[in-house]
Amino acid sequence: MDRFVLYIGNRNYSSWSLRPWMAFEGCGIPFEEVLLPFDFENGNPHLLEVSPTGRVPVLHHGDMHVWESLAIIEYAAELFPEAGLWPAAxxxxxxxxxxxxxxxxxxxxxxxxxxxxxxxxxxxxxxxxxxxxxxxxxxxxxxxxxxxxxxxxxxxxxxxxxxxxxxxxxxxxxxxxxxxxxxxxxxxxxxxxxxxxxxxxxxxxxxxxxxxxxx
Structure with a gap:
């Protein structure tokens, strides 16, 4: 499988990044992380290089780019059904x-x-x-x-x-x-x-x- 790379922001502040990161980590989904630090006045110009919205989190999987926390989780749930990201019932x-x-x-x-x-x-x-x-x-x-x-x-x-x-x-x-x-x-x-x-x-x-x- 192509590399599963999750781009995240500062852990202290980025609630959006925490969500898919914790879902992957907690359910045993293998992934790599890349942290792109930001500040609230100037942002980070490198975010636009990896994310179409200029925001994190964003998931890179081969040629696929998936952004927004819940969309990332849903994408992973399809690829890793055995991980139990969602309840079975x-x-x-x-x-x-x-x-x-x-x-x-x-x-x-x-x-x-x-x-x-x-x-x-x-x-x-x-x-x-x-x-x-x-x-x-x-x-x-x-x-x-x-x-x-x-x-x-x-x-x-x-x-x-x-x-x-x-x-x-x-x-x-x-x-x-x-x-x-x-x-x-x-x-x-x-x-x-x-x-x-x-x-x-x-x-x-x-x-x-x-x-x-x-x-």
Whole structure:
């Protein structure tokens, strides 16, 4: 098979990069990574050399270029069906894709107010309108999925849906947003996953600092 190369951005900040990276790492899909660091004022001119949008993540597989986190995951799921990126049961797979798409397209208030910043000291901030509703909806998704599957992950075993929500786990933790025992239990499950631990440790070791660290 042609090389499977995933281009990612700074681990500390790039929530979009974390999603397919963690899905691949967590499900045992072999891949190479290329990290292209960015800063929020000037960007990185090399991104346009590898990505049609000038953004990461983007997957190169031979002549194929696939961009956007969920599209990358879906492409990999077709090539590696044995990896279990999605639940095997049709109903569970449909729900997993639905909540992953909701994560991809929604929760704008939370994203805007609480950008992913793994190195940021844990502390609460004043939250604008809409964030509490986003948090409540995410907690409901996690609670209902785990109640149906029996946990410990959203659909029993680790899947792409967990990878899609991994940046939110980081946000909830960093900005001290939740108190519910079942939410915290799921967050601890994700934070203990070897793929998340590896990403977090590498993020904390990065030398690049952008203005978010001052927030």
């Amino acid at each position: 049709r109903h569970a797979k449909a729900i997993a894709r639905s909540v992953s798409m909701e994560m991809l397209s929604g929760f704008v208030a939370l994203r805007s107010a609480c950008p992913m910043n793994i190195r940021r000291p844990k502390r609460a901030i004043a939250l604008p309108a809409g964030v509490a509703a986003n948090v409540a909806r995410i907690e409901t998704i996690w609670r209902e999925c785990r109640a149906t599957s029996g946990g410990p992950f959203l659909f029993g075993a680790f899947s792409a849906a967990d990878a899609m929500f991994a940046p939110v786990v980081s946000r909830f933790d960093t900005y001290d947003l939740v108190r519910s025992a079942d939410t915290l239990d799921y967050m601890n499950t994700i934070k203990a996953h070897p793929a998340f631990v590896k990403w977090r440790d590498l993020a904390c070791a990065e030398p690049w600092i952008v203005r978010q660290d001052e927030v």
